Each structure stands twice: as structure tokens, then as C-alpha cells.
Amino acid sequence: MTIDWKQKAKDYQADYLADLKALVAIDSERDDEHASDEFPLGPGPAAALTKYLEIGKRDGFKTKNYDNLAGYIEYGEGDQTLGILVHADVMPAGEGWNTDPFELTIKDNVAYGRGTSDDKGPGxxxxxxxxxxxDAGIKPKFKIRFLIGTDEESNWTGIKHYLDLEPAPDFGFSPDAEFPVINGEKGNTTFITKFVGHQKGEEDTEFTLRSFKSGLRDNMVPRDAEAVLESDDNEKVSDAFTKFLDQYPVSGDSQVTDEGLHLHVIGKSAHGMEPDDGLNAGTYLALFLSQYQYAGDAQAFISFIANKLHDDSRAHKLGINKTDDVMGDLTMNVGIMRFDIKDGGMVNTNFRYPKGIGPKEIEAGLVAGANGGSVSQEDDMAPHYVPSDDPIVQKLIAVYKDLSGETEAKPHVVGGGSFGRLMDRGVAFGALFPWTKNTMHQANEFQPIDDLTLAMAIYGSALAALNE
Structure with missing residues (x-):
């Protein structure tokens, strides 16, 4: 059977956009504050999962919900299972949007909204x-499970719950990254460095840091940073801050209030897998504050960020920079920074690391550079790699070349972590094309409708090819 997948995708485009509109309208950020027995990750992720399953049931598929944490849409039978692993949750919207992040907005044939690129649009x-x-009547030789997780952007709680109850698929892909095929993903580990109670610093100083706040998630470059500072001359510090903003590629403002001097820096958010795509507002604010001396924990907190972390995504200053011929550079994202004069400070650093280095070496570098701060590991996923000659890689590449026209496309390795790594023969496959800007985890997230339609065609053709 010969199928014109591009034309077929165009025929389904209106239905697709209607379903995407319904999914984008759901704020499915993990919400622990409103978690319950019924909604373990909050009502938003569960609502998005339910919407997916409603769509699958509407279209005649078998569906199942695992405790509002994960679910599947299933087609076919067989001893082997092909997994298509997606996630229904999204990153926090944050500031800086020109449209409502939870309303699908189409301008110039481009779809804007949180999740259009990561991962509701591709999923x-x-x-x-x-x-x-x-609908084409193609019956697979194996079981196909379209698996939906609800917590990919933080701890993978949903998909881990599924894997506690069911075996992992034998092979498959996750449409949660880039085309052509990602057959390798770096290791992914996060550390917390705390500055609490035992930092001495300069006790007799004219500057007091009351608070510092920047960042929403460990895998997101912070766009905004705020601090409250007290000094003997707040106006003088404010003038110095204005000159600082003129010198560096960030913006911001300051305001003198009864609490002290409020400082605000605006940078650029980006996906934490490549921090150089963003401008970290938090580390820039710490750089400015580092010219002054503080008492107690504040001194160690600011010094660590400004002198060991700022503008160093490859962690040279910590002495843990590493490059692998296949997997590339170790990268470091300073995702969350918090300080309070009563409770001390914490810094969250997320590392994407290649073969040849591991969490122990990374922790040792943090300990050496942390000015006495205490370092603890939050989580870790080892590097994942599927050989380029594996049939799943070869078939997906062939389909991509045929339908995209990118005849020189080759599989590659990235720093991002997708559900694809949960399968021994799992890869990431789209849906960001090489010619489209990456706006994942950023304000004004978007995907061109033509890209999404082409991705539909590629996925349909790929499933048919894997069935041959």
C-alpha cells in the first residue's frame, strides 16, 4: 500500500489543531500545593492526561489511566511492544509572554502557547x-503503546509509576526533542548547595542582603532575578546598578523602599540542556552584588554564584569540564537560587554529562568551590546510547530523509533527557526541525503549523516503516 503521508497529514490538520487547542488550554504544570490522593501531582497534569485519553477513546483506541500519573493509548497486539513516550506536563509559563500562554494563538501560520513545542504539539x-x-487500515505486527507521563519536567514520577506496574516497551521513540534522530543522551544529575548557619564572612559590613530569588526549575535558565539589599547609601548602589545594566546584556530596574533597595534583573530563559542559549538573570545579579561585602551566609552564597558559576556553562571554574568525542561537552545550568537572611541560601545546579565523568567527580568539584557550603545530590540518570546501526535508528533516519528532504541527516547526541532513554532501544525523534528556532522552556514558545503537519506525516510513515 502506497500512502501519501504528507497529504494525509494535511487532511487531518484541522482536527489536530482543535485537539492541540484543548491541550494547550490546560495549565498542566506540576502543582504539589494542590496535590491530593486523586491528583498526586495536582489537578493540571491529571487533566491533560485525561484529555489525551479522551481523544484516544474518541478515535477508537484502547486506553488506560494509571492513578492519574500515567496512561496509554493502545493499538495492535503482539509479543513485542513499540512505545511512543510523550509527556502531558509543561514548564511554568513564567514572565515575558506576548500572548496568553494557555490559549493556542495562531499568527502567520505559527502556533504559540505553552507546550506547542514541548511536548503537547509534538506529542x-x-x-x-x-x-x-x-485509519489507513494498517495492522501492526506488534503492540503499539502511546504512553503519556505527567511529570517529565521534574522527577518523572508518572512514567516511573507506570514502569513499577508494567514492563518497559521493547523499543520505540519519544517525540520530545529534535529531528532527525537522537540516539544518545548525556547523563543528567542535579545538586543542591546550601549555605546555612555556619558561614562567618565579614560580620561588620555596611551591606546586608535580605533576600535573593531567581529560577523556577533546575532545567530552565532563569529569566528573572530579584534581591533586596540594605546599605548606608542605597541611592549610590542604585546608580552603580544602572551602570552595571548598561555594561552587560541584561536589563532590569531598581527601587528604594522602606525594606531597602529592590534590584530586578531580566535575562533570557532557555532549556537547561544548553545554558548558553539563555542569559541567566540570577548569576548576573550575583555578579553585581559580589562587589560588596556581606555578613554570614550571604557572602559565601553570592561569592559561589558570581565567582564559580557565572558565565561558565562548561564548569571550567569548578575544574570538572569534560568533552567526549561522541557525546560532546559537560554542561551546567544554574537553575534555582534562593537566599533569605533568616534561613540562609541554596543553589540548584543541573549537569548534563558525557561518558568519562560521573556524579562523584561533579560533586567533588562543587564541594571544592562552594566556600564551605554543604553539597547534596538530588537525582541522576546515566548516559544513554543506541548504536547508529540499530534498525530503529536506520529506519527512522530513512523516513526523515525521505519526507524532510534533508538527505544528509545523521543521528546525533544531545544534552536533553527524554523518555526515550527508558527503553534499551529507545531514541528521541523530533519534532523540532533543524530550520526552526528552539523555544522550549522559554516565553512565547511556538511551533510553525507547517512543521507540526510535516511531523505528523513523518510519524505516520515511521510507524508504517517500523512495521515492515
């Missing part, structure tokens, strides 16, 4: 690939 495109396969 739904992969689902429509499955729907087109079914």
Missing part, C-alpha cells in the same frame, strides 16, 4: 501519526 503529532496508521 499530539505523534498521536496523529498513530491515528493515521489505524
Amino acid at each position: 499530539l503529532a505523534a498521536y496523529y501519526g498513530l491515528r493515521m496508521l489505524k
